[in-house]
Amino acid sequence: MQTAVREKIESFLKTKGLRRTVQRDAIIAAAFGTTDHFTAEDLLDMARKKERSVSRATVYRTLPLLVESGLLRELDLGRDQQYYDPNFIERPHHNHLICLDCDRIVEFEDLHMDVLENCITKRLGFTPAVKMIRIEATCEQLRTTGSCPNLTRRSRRSSRNPR
Amino acid sequence: MQTAVREKIESFLKTKGLRRTVQRDAIIAAAFGTTDHFTAEDLLDMARKKERSVSRATVYRTLPLLVESGLLRELDLGRDQQYYDPNFIERPHHNHLICLDCDRIVEFEDLHMDVLENCITKRLGFTPAVKMIRIEATCEQLRTTGSCPNLTRRSRRSSRNPR
DNA sequence: TTAAATGCAAATTATTTGCAGAAGC
């Protein structure tokens, strides 16, 4: 986790009057120690590797704090669990393309898109707050060559909640 | 429900080899007899007004069929339940703006946005399938005049599932 | 006539919460 990120988080905890605990530290380090998207269960696994005492309840209690702080964003992938994206600190305006062939998620940024969204929002009489674009698409290369380059880095599918 | 819509649905049921039942008819009539977004529970209520025998299970079994057919779309409103949008038959390219002040949802279409999305997708090596934009925003008028025009038509909040 | 569809109630599963003990400040 980078220093800039660490500082933002420290300042967030301080502002909110939240205490530092080994569990929170582990959860935060896990959340921002990856650029992968993750579920609550994924985060529990990752945090437990750093600190065995982390419980599911604390993960579920910490997640909304991080979302509220703006450091972490909920990500609608159209699946049954909530996913989280830790990459908004680095790239606050990115969006997501979901490959229907291999489930891989491609992050992209586009300035024109962003400007256009702002214009539309203002025209409608609003001030933009959170903007998100999700594009589901099929892989062109799979269609033409019969093989999907993404299949080689097929995104991790988390196993069922073994409660 | 309009004739064009009815025909699309008839043809979908026929293609899929699905049977017509009074319950399905009622659910479909309810789903496309409104332009409001709804939850499964909302749809159950609406369908039961047309046909008392409709059960929750049948609603939950019918919804994925309608989504699969492309007639109905799942709508991520960032809430805890799944919402559905019956307006994609009429306006296949619309998007959603959510007012953070009053929760109202404004549907909008923009050709430039659509073209731009297609370009970006192709540039990334994909063919677009389903595109969605969600903008959360605050009401400009509320900020300047202290009253939100949308508050007058505040969107319905469904009551808790009384199971 | 027979495969598909239904209602019911139980099961599943992600998430939330009450509570008693632990720990940060």
Added chain:
DNA sequence: GCTTCTGCAAATAATTTGCATTTAA
């Protein structure tokens, strides 16, 4: 010391499913 935080286990709530029965074709 006092308040916040934690783990545990039970509760909650949306959705799914098994099964016996009904019904469309």
